[in-house]
Amino acid sequence: MKILLTVVLTILWSANLPGQVSYQRILNADDEPGNWLTYSRTYNSQRYSHLDQIRKDNVKNLELKWVFQAKSLENFEATPLVVDGIMYLTRPPNVVVALDARTGRVFWTYHHKVPKEVSVCCGLVNRGLAILDNLLFLGTLDARLQALDAKTGSLVWDVKLADFRDGYAVTMAPLAVKDKVIVGMAGGEYGIRGFLEAYEAKTGKKAWRFHTIPGPGEPGNETWEGDSWKTGGGSAWLTGSFDPELNLLYWGIGNPGPDWNGDLREGDNLYSDSVVALNPDNGRLQWHFQFTQHDVWDYDAVQIPVLVDMEFGGRERKLMLWGNRNGFYYVLDRTDGRFLLGKAFAHQTWAEGLDENGRPIKRAGAEPSVEGTLTYPSVQGATNWYSPSYSPRSGLFYLSVWEYASVYYKGDPTYVRGERFIGSFPRGVYPDVMVDTDPGYGAVRALDPKTGERKWEYKMTSVTEGGVLTTAGDVLFSGNMEGHVFALDVFDGSLLWSRNLGGRVISSPITYLVDDKQHFSIVSGHSLYTFVLKD
Amino acid sequence: MRLLLVSAFFLTWVTVGVAEEPENTNPHTTPEDVAAGGRIYRSHCIECHGRDGTGGRGPDITRGDLRYGNSDAALADTISTGIPGTSMPLFFFNGKQLWQIVAFVQSLQRDEPEPPGDPVAGAAIFGGKGGCVTCHMVDGQGGRQGPDLTTVGARRSLRHLRSAILEPNQWVSPQDWKIQAKTKGGVRVEGIRLNEDTHSLQLLDSKDKLVSLVKGDLERYRIIKVSSMPAYAGQLSQSEVDDLVAYLYTLRGKGASP
Numbered sequence: 001m002k003i004l005l006t007v008v009l010t011i012l013w014s015a016n017l018p019g020q021v022s023y024q025r026i027l028n029a030d031d032e033p034g035n036w037l038t039y040s041r042t043y044n045s046q047r048y049s050h051l052d053q054i055r056k057d058n059v060k061n062l063e064l065k066w067v068f069q070a071k072s073l074e075n076f077e078a079t080p081l082v083v084d085g086i087m088y089l090t091r092p093p094n095v096v097v098a099l100d101a102r103t104g105r106v107f108w109t110y111h112h113k114v115p116k117e118v119s120v121c122c123g124l125v126n127r128g129l130a131i132l133d134n135l136l137f138l139g140t141l142d143a144r145l146q147a148l149d150a151k152t153g154s155l156v157w158d159v160k161l162a163d164f165r166d167g168y169a170v171t172m173a174p175l176a177v178k179d180k181v182i183v184g185m186a187g188g189e190y191g192i193r194g195f196l197e198a199y200e201a202k203t204g205k206k207a208w209r210f211h212t213i214p215g216p217g218e219p220g221n222e223t224w225e226g227d228s229w230k231t232g233g234g235s236a237w238l239t240g241s242f243d244p245e246l247n248l249l250y251w252g253i254g255n256p257g258p259d260w261n262g263d264l265r266e267g268d269n270l271y272s273d274s275v276v277a278l279n280p281d282n283g284r285l286q287w288h289f290q291f292t293q294h295d296v297w298d299y300d301a302v303q304i305p306v307l308v309d310m311e312f313g314g315r316e317r318k319l320m321l322w323g324n325r326n327g328f329y330y331v332l333d334r335t336d337g338r339f340l341l342g343k344a345f346a347h348q349t350w351a352e353g354l355d356e357n358g359r360p361i362k363r364a365g366a367e368p369s370v371e372g373t374l375t376y377p378s379v380q381g382a383t384n385w386y387s388p389s390y391s392p393r394s395g396l397f398y399l400s401v402w403e404y405a406s407v408y409y410k411g412d413p414t415y416v417r418g419e420r421f422i423g424s425f426p427r428g429v430y431p432d433v434m435v436d437t438d439p440g441y442g443a444v445r446a447l448d449p450k451t452g453e454r455k456w457e458y459k460m461t462s463v464t465e466g467g468v469l470t471t472a473g474d475v476l477f478s479g480n481m482e483g484h485v486f487a488l489d490v491f492d493g494s495l496l497w498s499r500n501l502g503g504r505v506i507s508s509p510i511t512y513l514v515d516d517k518q519h520f521s522i523v524s525g526h527s528l529y530t531f532v533l534k535d
Numbered sequence: 536m537r538l539l540l541v542s543a544f545f546l547t548w549v550t551v552g553v554a555e556e557p558e559n560t561n562p563h564t565t566p567e568d569v570a571a572g573g574r575i576y577r578s579h580c581i582e583c584h585g586r587d588g589t590g591g592r593g594p595d596i597t598r599g600d601l602r603y604g605n606s607d608a609a610l611a612d613t614i615s616t617g618i619p620g621t622s623m624p625l626f627f628f629n630g631k632q633l634w635q636i637v638a639f640v641q642s643l644q645r646d647e648p649e650p651p652g653d654p655v656a657g658a659a660i661f662g663g664k665g666g667c668v669t670c671h672m673v674d675g676q677g678g679r680q681g682p683d684l685t686t687v688g689a690r691r692s693l694r695h696l697r698s699a700i701l702e703p704n705q706w707v708s709p710q711d712w713k714i715q716a717k718t719k720g721g722v723r724v725e726g727i728r729l730n731e732d733t734h735s736l737q738l739l740d741s742k743d744k745l746v747s748l749v750k751g752d753l754e755r756y757r758i759i760k761v762s763s764m765p766a767y768a769g770q771l772s773q774s775e776v777d778d779l780v781a782y783l784y785t786l787r788g789k790g791a792s793p
Binding site for chain 2: 459
């Protein structure tokens with residue numbers, strides 16, 4: 001009896017403990033619009049919030065409430081988590097901060113010292129944390145996974161995932177599913193062989209590993225010439241999605257390496273530039289869909305898989321919506337990966353189109369060359385890692401877009417451990433260094449998810465690395481490289497509100513409640529800004 | 536000549552405040568490395584710096600007189616980090632490739648050529664018949680409607696200077712673009728485009744006034760991507776052009792002009 005009472009009390013105590021984030025809470029995150037419990041808010045990664053205090057008609061009344069300064073000049077790319085009024089975020093390079101979401105005042109800070117020798121292509125960045133129960137999970141630039149006590153920031157466990165001297169690193173926010181935390185490897189520019197791994201959240205014990213490049217004897221290894229699979233990249237540097245009904249994880253996989261010279265890796269190069277569907281319990285592959293076979297433009301398919309249930313082709317289907325870096329918008333059936341629709345959402349010159357299976361028909365002469373080949377989209381892609389969004393109220397899919405070309409050069413790659421293994425580098429990456437007479441532009445676009453047809457566009461002089469958030473107030477929040485954060489009408493893209501915060505927005509905004517009041521937070525430059533409606 | 540070079544470099548160093556360059560020896564300098572660096576150079580650098588390194592849209596890099604340093608380490612740093620505020624991007628090469636490019640750039644270094652004309656006569660044309668000083672500034676004297684030429688001799692080859700005088704439209708960069716705008720109130724504004732974002736334009740107008748325009752207040756605006764400098768072909772004699780080129784070639788920073 002005493003034992004039974006203890007068990008019952010323990011269960012009740014656990015269920016009511018403030019700040020403790022059970023799997024059930026993440027699973028039902030839609031029931032807690034006041035919190036932001038996982039990277040994309042919900043497992044379906046729609047980045048849509050049910051909060052509606054900030055609406056189309058009052059968003060102009062937003063005012064700054066507080067600012068958190070990151071004390072780092074590296075790119076600040078994190079999406080924070082918010083749990084019952086506590087915000088958890090990472091600042092560069094691998095610093096975790098817990099702060100009061102009401103005031104921005106810091107409770108505790110955890111510093112992970114990053115070795116100077118780490119190899120990362122694109123800055124000492126980190127995109128956020130996962131939380132499960134009372135543990136926060138941090139992937140580090142020296143390829144470690146760490147669990148911290150959410151109350152104190154104390155290190156609870158710490159495992160080495162790979163040797164950072166081989167070019168491995170973690171820049172993504174991990175994903176907590178059931179009793180596991182899942183993490184993947186960056187390093188596609190350093191000749192890694194990418195993988196996703198799951199760890200028991202409580203103990204740090206490894207549960208499974210999925211190699212994004214199959215080894216000898218495994219299906220798909222034949223898509224790599226000779227030993228090229230050993231250094232073929234296939235990184236996973238952004239967070240995946242999860243369908244609990246199908247019990248499938250969906251994860252986008254990065255480019256094959258070397259990036260811009262495919263001569264050493266003839267073949268389709270599976271599972272680079274693919275989405276893989278994995279069983280979260282054992283990491284086994286259920287299906288895959290490759291967007292860009294034998295990529296030579298660095299068109300990573302790491303984008304966030306957006307999971308939507310809707311009528312398509314005359315019946316209700318479980319869909320996956322995907323605006324790809326290669327310039328095409330895709331609709332897949334997420335039960336089996338079947339290709340349902342593909343349509344260009346930005347100017348592209350590398351493919352004649354897609355065939356009936358979604359395989360691109362490549363255009364002759366678009367590949368990198370010694371002299372340089374001008375090809376759309378640019379090396380930054382037609383879109384990239386910045387989160388897209390789907391609003392069930394508008395029924396539209398939203399994403400940030402670059403209309404931009406690069407001149408792709410083909411060089412001579414040589415693998416040297418821990419060094420860049422890329423085969424040249426394209427010119428024309430950012431408009432502020434472009435010398436061409438037409439520097440391109442950026443935009444937020446709304447697509448009809450069933451057809452890929454563009455419904456509207458919010459055009460910007462510069463480009464954007466800001467993710468998109470939509471809300472039940474029919475407001476779309478984002479930001480751009482000019483330093484503007486802005487709110488658009490989800491139905492027609494008209495500008496409702498804009499503020500110049502002066503620093504590039506290179507992360508995705510969030511919204512949450514504190515004291516029952518809707519807050520909106522976004523990073524600009526090296527600071528996180530939080531806005532609320534004027535009283 | 537060597538003394539002049541050293542002096543010019545020293546003055547540039549003092550003027551722009553370049554930090555002391557670290558000792559660093561390029562580990563990849565074999566003829567094969569130079570050839571490999573040359574291949575990368577031809578694919579990535581040639582468009583701005585020219586096939587022989589004497590420049591185009593970018594500066595002449597053959598005279599050991601670079602603003603951000605000429606040592607192997609300084610070149611490697613410039614190539615791998617770029618130069619903010621200019622069209623020089625950072626390049627994304629591994630260590631060996633980076634050093635091979637440095638080796639190739641060092642192989643381009645040569646003695647300075649002698650200018651063909653008389654720099655003193657050129658200075659007179661610059662301030663007089665040519666009317667250059669109306670738009671261009673040298674050592675704080677002159678106009679602001681064209682690029683500042685105080686250090687142009689350190690950056691540009693003789694060939695480029697001549698071409699820029701005779702055919703200025705060949706060398707218009709985005710920093711030289713102009714804006715013509717008309718407000719909804721009917722006021723016309725024209726000037727050099729200093730900055731632009733989705734909502735506004737910043738310019739230096741024709742009266743040297745800094746102006747910021749909100750796009751929503753404008754009836755229309757357009758960006759002019761051709762040079763407003765007159766072409767001097769036919770306006771100056773061959774020898775006058777030689778003199779002007781010789782003068783511009785002496786402009787290496789404050790105090791370095793004759």
